[in-house]
Amino acid sequence: MMRTAYKRLERGYLPVLRPLGVLCLHLLLTAGAVIMILPLLWMLSASFKPLSEILQVPPTWIPKSPTLRNYVTVFQQMAFARYIANSVIVAAVTVVCVLLTSALGGYALSKFQFPGRDFIFIAILSTMMIPFQVRMIPLYVMVYQVGLVNTYAGLILPGAVDAFGIFMMRQYIQSLPNDLIDAARMDGASEPGIFWRIILPLCGPALSALAIFTFMWSWESFIWPLIVTNTEQMLTLPIGLSKFSGRYLTRYDLTMAAATVSIMPVLLVFLILQRRFIEGIALTGIKG
Amino acid sequence: MRLTPSRRRTLWAYAFLAPSLLFFLVIVVAPIVYAFVMSLFDWTLGAAAHRYFVGLRNYADILREPLFLRSLSNTGRFVLLMVPVTLVLSLVLAIALNSASVVARGLYRTVYFVPVVISMVAAAFVWRWLLEPSAGPVNYVLSVFRIKGPGWLKDPNWAIPAVSIVGIWRDIGFYMVIFLSGLQTIPREFYEAAMVDGAGPWQRFWKITIPLLNPTIVLATVMAVISDLQIFTQVWVMTGGGSTVPGGPLHSTRTLVLHIYQAAFRTLAMGYASAGAFVLFAIIFVFTLIQLRILERPFEY
Numbered sequence: 001m002m003r004t005a006y007k008r009l010e011r012g013y014l015p016v017l018r019p020l021g022v023l024c025l026h027l028l029l030t031a032g033a034v035i036m037i038l039p040l041l042w043m044l045s046a047s048f049k050p051l052s053e054i055l056q057v058p059p060t061w062i063p064k065s066p067t068l069r070n071y072v073t074v075f076q077q078m079a080f081a082r083y084i085a086n087s088v089i090v091a092a093v094t095v096v097c098v099l100l101t102s103a104l105g106g107y108a109l110s111k112f113q114f115p116g117r118d119f120i121f122i123a124i125l126s127t128m129m130i131p132f133q134v135r136m137i138p139l140y141v142m143v144y145q146v147g148l149v150n151t152y153a154g155l156i157l158p159g160a161v162d163a164f165g166i167f168m169m170r171q172y173i174q175s176l177p178n179d180l181i182d183a184a185r186m187d188g189a190s191e192p193g194i195f196w197r198i199i200l201p202l203c204g205p206a207l208s209a210l211a212i213f214t215f216m217w218s219w220e221s222f223i224w225p226l227i228v229t230n231t232e233q234m235l236t237l238p239i240g241l242s243k244f245s246g247r248y249l250t251r252y253d254l255t256m257a258a259a260t261v262s263i264m265p266v267l268l269v270f271l272i273l274q275r276r277f278i279e280g281i282a283l284t285g286i287k288g
Numbered sequence: 289m290r291l292t293p294s295r296r297r298t299l300w301a302y303a304f305l306a307p308s309l310l311f312f313l314v315i316v317v318a319p320i321v322y323a324f325v326m327s328l329f330d331w332t333l334g335a336a337a338h339r340y341f342v343g344l345r346n347y348a349d350i351l352r353e354p355l356f357l358r359s360l361s362n363t364g365r366f367v368l369l370m371v372p373v374t375l376v377l378s379l380v381l382a383i384a385l386n387s388a389s390v391v392a393r394g395l396y397r398t399v400y401f402v403p404v405v406i407s408m409v410a411a412a413f414v415w416r417w418l419l420e421p422s423a424g425p426v427n428y429v430l431s432v433f434r435i436k437g438p439g440w441l442k443d444p445n446w447a448i449p450a451v452s453i454v455g456i457w458r459d460i461g462f463y464m465v466i467f468l469s470g471l472q473t474i475p476r477e478f479y480e481a482a483m484v485d486g487a488g489p490w491q492r493f494w495k496i497t498i499p500l501l502n503p504t505i506v507l508a509t510v511m512a513v514i515s516d517l518q519i520f521t522q523v524w525v526m527t528g529g530g531s532t533v534p535g536g537p538l539h540s541t542r543t544l545v546l547h548i549y550q551a552a553f554r555t556l557a558m559g560y561a562s563a564g565a566f567v568l569f570a571i572i573f574v575f576t577l578i579q580l581r582i583l584e585r586p587f588e589y
Contacts, residue, residue: 022389029384033399036457040406042425043414055423097311105308112301120309127316129576131518133545134565137552138322139315141333161311191300220408222521223545227553238409238521245413246529252417259410270405274398277405281462282469 040263047071047257054252070257074244077254079232080261083240090155090225090236091218097160098214099207106169107199111181121170128163132224140227154228155236159218165210172206173199209280212273219266237262323562331559346563356564358539359547362448366519366543370452370459371512375505378460382467383497397468401461408458412525415454416441441526444540451541454522463508470504471497503583510579514572520545544568 046054047070049063074080108114109121139158140149148154176199184194200207225236235243241262245255270277291299327347330340350356381400385393403411418426419440427437440450474497482492498505520543527541528534535542535550548568552561 025384025387025390029381029390029396032381033396036400036403036460039411039414039418039457040402042418043410046417057423057428059425059428101308101311104304108301108304112297112304114298114301117301120305124312127312127320129573130320130569131514131565131572133518133548134323134562134569135316135319137548137558137562137565138319138326140552141558142319142322158315161308161315163312163316166308191297191304195304216405222409222524223549226524227549238407241407241413242409242525245409245525249529252420255413256417259407259413263406263410266405266407267402270402271398274401278397278401278465281401281404282465 043256043259046252047260049253051251051253054256070253071261074254074257074261077248078240078244078258079235080240080258082233083235083237083262084265086152086155086234087219087237089152091215093152093156094159094218095211095214097156098162098165099211101161102165102169102210103173103200103203103207104195105166106171106173107195109166109170110174111178111199124163124166128167132158136224136227139224143228149228150230150234152234155225155234158224159214159221162214165214168210169203169206172203176202205279208276212277212280216266323565326559327562327566329559331562332557334556342559346560347567350560350563350567355539355542356547359535359542359544362540362542363517363519363544365448366452366455367513367516369449370455370516370519371509373452374456374459374512375463375508377456378463378508379467379505381460381464382471383493385464386468386471397465400464403458404461406458408454408521409525411458412454412522415450415457416526419450419453442537444538447527447537447540451519451522451526454526455516455519459512463512466508466511467501467504470501474500506579506582510575513575517568517572517575518545519543520549 045061045063048066048068049060050065050067050069053060053064105124109117135158143149143154143157148157180198180202181194184198189197220238221236222238222242225239226242229235229239232240241258244258248254328341328343330338330342330346332338384390385396390396418424421427421437421439421442424437424440426440430437438446440446478496478500479492482496487495523541523543523546524534527536533550535546544564545568548561548564551557551564
């Protein structure tokens with residue numbers, strides 16, 4: 001289903017323009033693309049310059065005296081590896097929790113009849129419009145009371161289930177044919193076996209879209225890790241970067257090197273998996 | 289006792305639902321109820337910890353507090369600036385990219401999408417430097433055209449536009465993809481028929497693209513409004529740092545979420561902060577209702 005949607009995305013639907021129009025269109029698109037990328041190129045170039053050259057007017061594009069000193073200093077002053085590891089652990093566990101709870105919940109809510117089903121589904125849906133800021137204060141108090149402040153569990157818990165994920169998996173699993181399940185039941189398959197061996201493998205596209213969305217959401221989350229962490233060892237990448245660069249505010253050489261390092265992991269994954277990324281966003285982006 | 293097959297299935301359904309339901313009760317439902325209860329108390333933590341029932345007084349207090357009202361109007365300004373600019377630019381891009389004559393469409397789409405995957409914190413620091421008034425590249429480029437650039441983040445009148453730029457830059461690619469998938473649903477025959485009838489590109493745009501894209505436009509608008517009402521990270525990064533309290537200069541970029549955060553985690557006034565969070569929820573709720581209303585309207589081809 002998504003494959004054909006993507007093919008249509010490739011083809012384009014508007015009628016062909018005349019050559020002059022085509023030229024203007026490409027000039028416009030290229031100019032826009034350059035403006036979008038320029039800040040990142042500037043960051044990259046500044047990260048290889050000494051501070052004096054960054055502050056120089058007029059600015060230089062290619063560093064005149066390129067240096068790796070900024071990167072060395074950043075890695076000495078900042079526990080980058082630790083921040084990245086923390087962010088990866090938190091994001092990975094969050095993705096596993098969300099995929100599992102969403103798939104199981106979505107399956108139960110779409111392929112079974114039981115009392116209270118519609119009420120539960122609507123209750124879950126209606127919490128989607130309540131912003132995280134409402135839950136954030138009590139969640140902090142709760143996490144504090146059970147002694148989970150500054151732990152991975154404390155970081156992960158508030159994102160471990162996602163109403164949108166349950167909704168999305170329910171819609172997806174509902175579109176799968178019932179015959180498959182009935183046939184498996186006839187053959188004597190167990191209920192968990194049906195979920196694990198029949199439903200889950202068919203959910204590939206929806207699960208991968210949800211995984212990318214959840215990963216990005218967790219990787220980017222800022223306010224919760226800001227509240228719930230209080231030692232250097234537990235900081236996630238966004239908080240670590242914000243603390244580091246906040247300390248060296250006028251050292252643009254260091255902040256640009258730190259920014260470059262911290263965007264690399266996701267940027268590389270995106271460039272490798274870009275098609276899945278964009279498909280995933282188009283599918284899950286409809287999150288209301 | 290043996291269970292009937294349908295009974296067994298019901299039990300399995302509850303078992304499958306149990307993990308999500310359990311998590312849901314603990315981390316979603318309980319905190320929402322807890323937050324509402326808190327908002328009815330003068331609930332302060334820290335050295336001077338106390339807890340008195342005050343009814344709706346937190347709401348009355350917060351809606352009268354000048355700093356809160358300032359945060360509210362600042363947030364409104366952010367939304368009014370960011371949403372239209374982001375949506376118009378991404379719609380124009382999506383329509384341009386959707387044209388059949390674009391060469392290397394995939395490449396353009398990737399390039400425009402890159403900022404979406406850039407960490408907001410990193411992006412905010414990069415823009416903080418780009419917008420630096422004296423040595424920053426943006427004001428240098430302006431000076432080449434003999435324009436004296438503003439003080440951006442240092443000028444209370446320019447701080448909101450300066451902070452908005454990052455969000456706009458990061459969101460354009462995202463909404464472009466949303467609009468592109470909306471444009472795919474418009475049947476090509478409509479355009480062909482309109483061309484046969486002699487409709488020019490301008491007419492095709494206003495008479496076909498815009499009306500048929502309307503549900504997507506409404507959806508994108510509400511999404512953007514709701515997400516920009518919660519603006520926090522870029523304000524924190526671009527106006528804070530060192531010993532500076534974020535939200536400056538002179539509270540010109542203090543937003544709702546920043547106000548709630550400061551109340552809860554700086555002054556530890558949990559009850560008051562929870563009331564602020566419910567005010568934010570009320571505003572978001574209104575926009576959600578508007579969205580449902582508009583999207584419910586039957587639409588005919």
